[in-house]
Amino acid sequence: MLDFPRWKVLSIFGLLAVLMALAIPSFFSEDQVKHWPVHPRINLGLDLAGGSYLLLEADTTQLTTDRINQMADAVATSMRKAPQIDIGDVTSSDGKVSFMLRNVGQLEDARQRLSQMTTGVGTTGQRNWDIQVVDSTRFVLTPTKAGIDEAVDGAMSGATEVVRRRIDSLGTREPTIIRSGSTRIIVQVPGLQDPTALKTLLGKTAKLEFKLVDTTADSAKLAIGQAPIGDQILPYPGAPGGASYIGYPAANPQSGQPAKPPVIAVRRAAIITGQDLTSASVQNDPQTNAPVVGFQFNTEGGKRFARTTQENVGKPFAIILDGNVISAPNIETPILGGSGVIQGGFTFQSANDLAIQLKSGALPVALKVIEERTVGPDLGKDSINAGIKASIIAVVLVVLFMLVTYGRFGLYANYAVVINVVVIMGVLAVLNGTLTLPGIAGFVLTIGTAVDANVLINERIREERRRGRSVIQSVELGYKEASRTIFEANMTHAISGLVMLMLGSGPVKGFAVVLLIGIATSVFTAVTFTRMLVVMWLRKHRPQTINI
């Protein structure tokens, strides 16, 4: 029992000293510790630092529909290539693409072209589209699950990047943007007072397209939803009145107001899209001084835009944002400089938002905020102060209680408790953990439970003393017998902690982390460390009786 080699003593003190030292940087501000060689710090959760948490979910239905439409277009284009394969009745409904072959002899050629358009998905052994021939003339292409998953995955990676670029433009400190599950993104922005700006930025996909307007379309037919072949009809909320190629839906008989915005027919093929932009910024219209969004094309896009505008002088083109036409100016002269402006009745704020959105690229999928939590910085500060106060009072109460109950042995337990609190902070800092408000509760609770190990040991020593054993025997048995119980009791505690860590969300996780670290460190401080202190004392004084 009294055999406690020097190397063991040194390594216990050494280990505790190192772990406690790791907690030191957390007591200083980040700027103060910046130049230290190692400076692990505990991060404060949003509930303590203040800030916003947003859970975004992608709307993938649009993504799958778009994918099917793109496939239909791609099939049509591919079959037109020489030698042309004659097809008809191309449809893209019910989640499938289907078309008819006019010449049955070209079946194998068509199949070959289609199979070139599909690809295998990762290691699943599945292709991204399933090709079937029905009635020997009709091809049906169905997206496979693996193909859809791959498309969603790609879109989500892209969306995460776009979200990151847009949030970076806000200039906030250390935002966290991570994907969660297959269709979600978690955004955490510390220190943000008002999440409205953030949500406005993320609320738009900002898909920008420039398309030629079909001026041959008939206003009356457009109003009832009919467009020339190869055109698409788009809403044009800010349309001027009286144009021959703009459809004006009939007014609602009750309110006298039009039920829907005016519509305009545009060519399906885009001249240019948001991907061809290199920059965008807010400018002022030199004539009206109204805010407009100026943009710059890349070289290739600039050339294409120049060519198209040269060929279409005098005709209008539509600037389309997220499926809505925001303006449809006439091409007065060819636009050769590779830059332009978008006018659309902006305020400075909305023009600035659009510029940021265009610069950061379009979101591949629309995102919706499904959970939002914001904590003001004042509440966070109040919570930290209250948490620290409660922790200190808890430590003082527990320490006093242990002292009056177990005397010297209580004192050793108290050393262990105080060291344990600092060690938990050190470990939390090294693990780059985040301290949340429930995490502070975890601290206070750990203070209560950590002494349980010492209570178990000390009660056992009391028991053995009552049974008439010598001091050394009692202490030895106390530690030995209690250790097994402590191990088992802490195992069950750890199980519930692990369950919280794996299945719990946000605040529950923060609590579980502190609880688990506390379980691990408290076994060491409460058992090994106090045993060492007791042994050192017994060895020095060899008491015949102990007050416990």
Next chain:
Amino acid sequence: MRLLKIVPDNTNIDFVRLRYWAFGLTTLLTIAAIALVVVNKLNMGVDFVGGIMIEEKFQVPPDVEKVRSVIDGLHFGDAQIQTVGDQKTLSIRLPRPDTADDAATNRIVNAVSAALEKNFAGAQFSKQDAVSGKVSGELVWSGILAVAVAVLLIGLFAIFRFEWQFGVSTVVAIVHDVLMTMGFFALTHLEFDLNIVAAVLTIIGYSINDKIVIDDRIRENMRRYRKMDMREIINLSVNETLPRTVMTSLTILLALFALLIFGGHVLRGFTAAMILGVIVGTYSSIYVSSSLLITLGLRAEPTPDKPGKPDVSRGAERVAPDER
């Protein structure tokens, strides 16, 4: 210096004889708790039913009725308003807007903040939660799943380390603890939110901790006094561990009361749940789980040592204290 002894030495309370009373009382309280949850319903937070929760801090304690009339004037639906923490902070709960448009939530929050700032000088928003129905449904399920998995795993652990009777009695006792906590929340109408799930899981961990300590002593005494009647063994074990049970519960309660009084209002529900859980858990450790072992037919005869339990067999060979 004379040291404090909360539980006197060598107590000899016949806990086993009291078990029918305890079972009766426990059954009654459990039924009452379930009835409370069914009739009174839990006051589910926005985490679990969705909706918007805004916390607003005022310069001086505001007139709640005036705040209510300001909010009602905005016509965002039925508002629940209550003071939290000091009298200067109000929590305002509003139903989730029906539209799919997420800007709607924003508009509500902004409108409420603006209206309050206009009517009450210096009013400041301090916290805001908006949870959609989809997320709240998931949070409910993950909460239930977490509690169920924790109970199951711990039951399995007890069966693996001890005998099956220990596993069953422990699980019964925890289910009792969880139900009592839910009953407490139904009775007090404190808000039941995500933090309370953490509290329930901690209560489970703590309560088991308590039971394992007693079970461990029962197992030790079963091997030490092979001839002793099971009732006596259980009584002896519960009495022997009683000082520890009481001491630990008291230290944890000390820490928890510090948190309840000084820890700020955000954690108040969590702490209240923990305090109740510690008390209920201690009660069920002493009266429910160990006495249940007799009902479940735990025998004192040593079962053949299971392989892979080295320290159990070592314990069996240890000499009885009187022989030294």
